[in-house]
Amino acid sequence: MTQPLPKYDVFQAIADPTRRQLLQLLTDQEMPVTVISGHFPMSRTAVSKHLRVLAEAGLVKERKVGRETRYRLDPEPLRELKRWLAYYERYWENKLSMLKHYVESDESDETTS
Amino acid sequence: MTQPLPKYDVFQAIADPTRRQLLQLLTDQEMPVTVISGHFPMSRTAVSKHLRVLAEAGLVKERKVGRETRYRLDPEPLRELKRWLAYYERYWENKLSMLKHYVESDESDETTS
DNA sequence: ATTATACGAAACCAAATGGTTTCATGTCAA
DNA sequence: TTGACATGAAACCATTTGGTTTCGTATAAT
Numbered sequence: 001m002t003q004p005l006p007k008y009d010v011f012q013a014i015a016d017p018t019r020r021q022l023l024q025l026l027t028d029q030e031m032p033v034t035v036i037s038g039h040f041p042m043s044r045t046a047v048s049k050h051l052r053v054l055a056e057a058g059l060v061k062e063r064k065v066g067r068e069t070r071y072r073l074d075p076e077p078l079r080e081l082k083r084w085l086a087y088y089e090r091y092w093e094n095k096l097s098m099l100k101h102y103v104e105s106d107e108s109d110e111t112t113s
Numbered sequence: 114m115t116q117p118l119p120k121y122d123v124f125q126a127i128a129d130p131t132r133r134q135l136l137q138l139l140t141d142q143e144m145p146v147t148v149i150s151g152h153f154p155m156s157r158t159a160v161s162k163h164l165r166v167l168a169e170a171g172l173v174k175e176r177k178v179g180r181e182t183r184y185r186l187d188p189e190p191l192r193e194l195k196r197w198l199a200y201y202e203r204y205w206e207n208k209l210s211m212l213k214h215y216v217e218s219d220e221s222d223e224t225t226s
Numbered sequence: 227a228t229t230a231t232a233c234g235a236a237a238c239c240a241a242a243t244g245g246t247t248t249c250a251t252g253t254c255a256a
Numbered sequence: 257t258t259g260a261c262a263t264g265a266a267a268c269c270a271t272t273t274g275g276t277t278t279c280g281t282a283t284a285a286t
Contacts, residue, residue: 015128016244020197027204034262046245048264067253067262075204082202084133085195091140091188129274147232159275161234180232180283231284236277243272254261 010077013057018042019050023073026060032068123190126170131155132163136186139173145181 014020018040025031025039037047051071054060058077063070127133131153138144138152150160164184167173171190176183 011128011130011133015124017124018244020124023201027201032262033264042244043246044263045247045265049244052264069263073201073204075201078198078201079205081194082198085191085198088136088140088186088188088191089195091186092192131274145232146234155274156276157233158235158277162274165234182233227286229284229286231282233280233282235280238278239274239276241273241275244270246267246269248265248267250263250265252261252263254259256257256259 008053008056010057010059010081013054013059013077014081016050016053018047019054022047022050022054023059026071026073030063030070030072032065032070034068036071121166121169123170123172123194126167126172126190127194129163129166131160132167135160135163135167136172139184139186143176143183143185145178145183147181149184 014023021040022036025036033048033051034044036051037044040047051060051062055062055071059074060071061074063072127136134153135149138149146161146164147157149164150157153160164173164175168175168184172187173184174187176185
């Protein structure tokens, strides 16, 4: 009940460039925190925080193995992004519709004044 | 030269829910600031700032008409997002590859220890 | 000419963000 | 058991962010 109400959504999660790099890095490999942070010019703790943000957004899954925590990509939440994007896709698919809208709103005013 | 070096990229721009609503609102209509801000529970100035962020990311275009500034959607920068997304798409297209990766990285360790 | 409208700029503020360092804890290795 | 390693939690800090209010200015309307 009362879902933990994730603090971060996909949109926020991918807004940060470091987090996007993290996703890319974890695409093909499940990796422990220390190894992951080795790829970034910031402290392990900082990377760890980014990972938690990604985890809250559901973009990575963690798994405890001995004393280490391994992370791997879970692209599932990107579906939402895909759907969001699909809505606008038709607008660049044919620039015609764009132009149409532009002209229409333009006229609707010029003719009224 | 030396491009104004846009302060906001698409990822940041769409991270904010208000700005996503703005995009949606401007999808079918070119609108002046006052009208736009009428759709939001915040000050006109606040909306204006969001619009500037969107403009810097190239997601909206502004046009001065008399004393008003009209904004309209420009979905072009969303192509970049689309491309970014395409990279991950294959990973959810078949969960098989995901599982494969998972098992592989799992074994590569269990068998080594 | 005067007033009202549409807007941006500026100054300001609280909260969120991205980073740090330090400390505590659990697990592995000698 | 003793020490090293892997990690998260906590406290802290500077900057950014998202919002506000106030003021200036350009354009439109009377």
